[in-house]
Amino acid sequence: MSVSVSSAGPGKTRIPRPAQSQFALTFRRFVRNRAALAGLIIVGLFAILAIFAPLIAPQDPTATDWGAIRQSPSLAHLFGTDELGRDVFSRILYGARASLLAGFVSVLISFGVGVPLGMVAGYFGGFLDTVIMRIVDAFLAIPFLILAIALAAFLGPSLSNAMIAIGISFAPVFARLARAQTMVVKVEEYIEAARSIGAPHSVILSRHVFVNILPPLLVQTTLAIATAIIAEAALGFLGLGQQPPAPSWGSMLDNARASLLIAPTMAIYPGVAIFLTVLGFNLLGDGLHDALDPKD
Amino acid sequence: MLRFLANRVLVAIPTLVLISIIVFSLQQLLPGDPALIIGGGEASPEVIAAIREEYGFNDPLVIQYFHWIGDIFRGDFGVSYRTRQPIGPMILDKIPVTVTLGAAAMLFSLVIGIPLGILAALGKGKGWDHAVTVFAMSGISIPNFWLGIMLILLFAVKLRWLPAGGFVPFTEDPIGCLRSIAMPSVVLGTALAAAMMRHTRSAMLNILQQDYVRTARSKGLAERVVIVRHAFLNALVPIITLATLQFGTLLAGAVLTEQVFSIPGLGKMVVDSVFNREYQAVQAVTLLSGVAFVAMNLLADILYFWANPKLRANR
Numbered sequence: 052m053s054v055s056v057s058s059a060g061p062g063k064t065r066i067p068r069p070a071q072s073q074f075a076l077t078f079r080r081f082v083r084n085r086a087a088l089a090g091l092i093i094v095g096l097f098a099i100l101a102i103f104a105p106l107i108a109p110q111d112p113t114a115t116d117w118g119a120i121r122q123s124p125s126l127a128h129l130f131g132t133d134e135l136g137r138d139v140f141s142r143i144l145y146g147a148r149a150s151l152l153a154g155f156v157s158v159l160i161s162f163g164v165g166v167p168l169g170m171v172a173g174y175f176g177g178f179l180d181t182v183i184m185r186i187v188d189a190f191l192a193i194p195f196l197i198l199a200i201a202l203a204a205f206l207g208p209s210l211s212n213a214m215i216a217i218g219i220s221f222a223p224v225f226a227r228l229a230r231a232q233t234m235v236v237k238v239e240e241y242i243e244a245a246r247s248i249g250a251p252h253s254v255i256l257s258r259h260v261f262v263n264i265l266p267p268l269l270v271q272t273t274l275a276i277a278t279a280i281i282a283e284a285a286l287g288f289l290g291l292g293q294q295p296p297a298p299s300w301g302s303m304l305d306n307a308r309a310s311l312l313i314a315p316t317m318a319i320y321p322g323v324a325i326f327l328t329v330l331g332f333n334l335l336g337d338g339l340h341d342a343l344d345p346k347d
Numbered sequence: 348m349l350r351f352l353a354n355r356v357l358v359a360i361p362t363l364v365l366i367s368i369i370v371f372s373l374q375q376l377l378p379g380d381p382a383l384i385i386g387g388g389e390a391s392p393e394v395i396a397a398i399r400e401e402y403g404f405n406d407p408l409v410i411q412y413f414h415w416i417g418d419i420f421r422g423d424f425g426v427s428y429r430t431r432q433p434i435g436p437m438i439l440d441k442i443p444v445t446v447t448l449g450a451a452a453m454l455f456s457l458v459i460g461i462p463l464g465i466l467a468a469l470g471k472g473k474g475w476d477h478a479v480t481v482f483a484m485s486g487i488s489i490p491n492f493w494l495g496i497m498l499i500l501l502f503a504v505k506l507r508w509l510p511a512g513g514f515v516p517f518t519e520d521p522i523g524c525l526r527s528i529a530m531p532s533v534v535l536g537t538a539l540a541a542a543m544m545r546h547t548r549s550a551m552l553n554i555l556q557q558d559y560v561r562t563a564r565s566k567g568l569a570e571r572v573v574i575v576r577h578a579f580l581n582a583l584v585p586i587i588t589l590a591t592l593q594f595g596t597l598l599a600g601a602v603l604t605e606q607v608f609s610i611p612g613l614g615k616m617v618v619d620s621v622f623n624r625e626y627q628a629v630q631a632v633t634l635l636s637g638v639a640f641v642a643m644n645l646l647a648d649i650l651y652f653w654a655n656p657k658l659r660a661n662r
Contacts, residue, residue, distance in 0.1 A: 086484075189365030192644075193637040196599035197617065201633045204621040205376040281490050285603055288492050289618050308496055308607070315500050322493030330488035337484075 080342040087338020093331030097324075101147035108141035113296040121314035130320045133303070134310050139317060142298035143324050149299040150328060153214050153283035153292075154276040160218025161275060165225025166268060170256055172226070173233030184230065190223040199282055203291040210283075210299070213292040217282045221275055228271050232264035239263075266343045273336035277329045284325045300325050355648050359641050366637040367419075370630050371412050377626070380404075385428055385624055398428075419634070425627035434628050438613065438635065444514055445612035447524070448604065449597045451532035453590065456539035461586065463540075464547025465579065471552060479544060486541025491600055495534040495607035502530060512609035527610075535604045539593055546589045550582040557581075584654045591647035595640050 071079075081087055100107065109129075116136030124131045130139035172183040190198070202216035236242065237260065245255050286292040287301020295302065300321040307318035377384055382398040390398075398404075403411050418425070424434040467479035503511035509530055515523035554560060555578055563577045564570075602614030609615070613632055620628035 185361050186365055188362050189369055192362060192366055192640045193369070193633060194595035194599035194640065196602060197633055197636050200602065200617060200621065201373055201629050202376065204629055205373045205626065207378055277488065284490055285492065288603065289606060291621065304493060304496065311496065311500060312504060315504065318496045318500065322490065322497065325490045325493060326488055330484065333484060333488050
């Protein structure tokens with residue numbers, strides 16, 4: 052990676068620019084990565100569709116029309132209609148809300164639970180570390196989706212419970228990462244300096260450790276949103292997520308599977324929507340990773 | 348070796364105990380009285396009381412836990428409340444189905460993932476590498492249940508080459524078995540193949556930079572020998588470890604794959620149990636998957652130890 056240093060042109064004397072900030076360097080590496088930019092655009096596009104769904108959607112996503120059941124795509128219904136005559140395009144738009152909401156909220160839960168635990172374990176070490184990490188290991192041992200299904204089953208099927216289930220199931224991943232990063236950071240000189248001037252642990256953790264372990268956590272957050280969106284769609288597909296008649300991409304696929312022989316197009320759009328959104332977050336996460344850590 | 352093994356087993360024990368506590372605690376999440384939920388809305392007070400007695404809901408939690416775990420150690424996972432069938436044998440019936448599917452998916456992912464990963468590493472930065480990277484990224488991002496539906500649409504509905512669902516045991520009809528798991532194993536194996544591809548690529552890239560590869564090249568060995576004997580065999584260690592660790596992903600993916608293709612395995616059993624309110628069965632499968640994961644981890648450690656002469660020398 053070449054660091055660009057402003058060079059004075061021949062015959063001109065210019066004051067050299069100060070070295071670029073870490074942020075500027077990272078930003079430049081990011082925008083030069085076409086895949087990452089594509090990811091950002093896809094994510095941005097779906098975010099806009101989700102936010103402005105009420106303005107864009109041509110019809111009420113839950114309005115049934117018995118006269119227009121399982122219609123093929125047409126001008127009146129861009130993506131056709133489902134088994135109750137509901138407009139699939141409108142349902143996809145509103146489904147984006149459920150998917151993105153689930154992605155963000157679940158990861159917020161994972162982050163909020165996992166990161167503090169991992170930081171405390173890594174920072175203090177010793178017995179506390181052993182206890183926390185044993186619990187984290189036990190959670191990690193149960194396959195992510197099976198744990199999420201079990202949690203959603205016991206909590207009861209609903210979108211908010213699906214988000215809690217996914218959030219808890221993914222929290223150990225954040226705890227692991229936060230612990231590992233904290234252990235790297237805590238031996239740095241600036242932490243020692245903070246400690247020597249008598250800063251309490253809570254200040255060191257929140258103001259010095261957290262800020263410095265944030266970049267890898269950010270990468271993990273982006274990739275985790277991708278996983279959470281697939282997981283929410285999976286739970287919806289199994290009937291453990293968003294409940295009818297509210298639209299979600301997973302439950303739309305479940306309905307489409309039931310009428311696969313009669314209306315095959317119904318199964319295409321929700322899947323493409325999930326695929327593109329997840330791809331967007333994965334590309335974005337990979338791009339952030341490369342931009343923040345150019346060594347790899 | 349024995350000391351190493353004993354050490355790993357000892358470390359696994361607290362994890363196993365904690366897994367069992369987590370799985371047991373799931374029951375506490377049920378909103379309201381579990382007996383009422385198991386019995387359903389129409390159950391009479393006598394039935395509810397009977398359920399309480401049978402499941403031991405009247406006992407303190409710690410006692411309930413020890414009863415539960417004690418029964419499991421005796422192989423008793425409880426009785427299905429609906430069919431009165433013991434859950435243990437039900438699970439035993441499903442295991443071969445899911446294992447067949449999982450093994451086929453693993454095979455698919457190895458056959459696709461490893462060669463493509465090697466090719467991508469050898470042509471780093473070229474068109475081929477980009478194509479493989481795009482393929483891998485798509486494989487990770489595609490929801491496997493949707494991929495399954497699309498394959499059914501193409502190969503079962505349109506072309507009529509393969510059955511749309513169901514499962515034929517290998518012992519009954521090998522050809523029928525292969526036909527029935529062809530699509531499901533591709534669906535289950537795709538994300539795994541993508542992961543395998545990415546890991547093989549980075550493991551190969553790492554090894555191709557090592558001094559011993561340079562030495563092998565400089566002493567005039569054929570490129571094919573360098574790549575196969577020196578680079579690939581060494582890259583195999585992290586690849587094998589990864590494959591073992593993907594077990595959890597495979598099991599979780601099986602839940603959705605089995606649902607899409609109506610395959611009567613453990614995954615479908617979990618989902619059916621959820622909707623039949625057979626919470627004990629959900630707990631049993633969750634517990635087993637956690638225990639199996641710990642066992643696979645142990646196996647990965649042993650494989651790693653066995654494949655790495657440096658570790659063997661230091662024991």
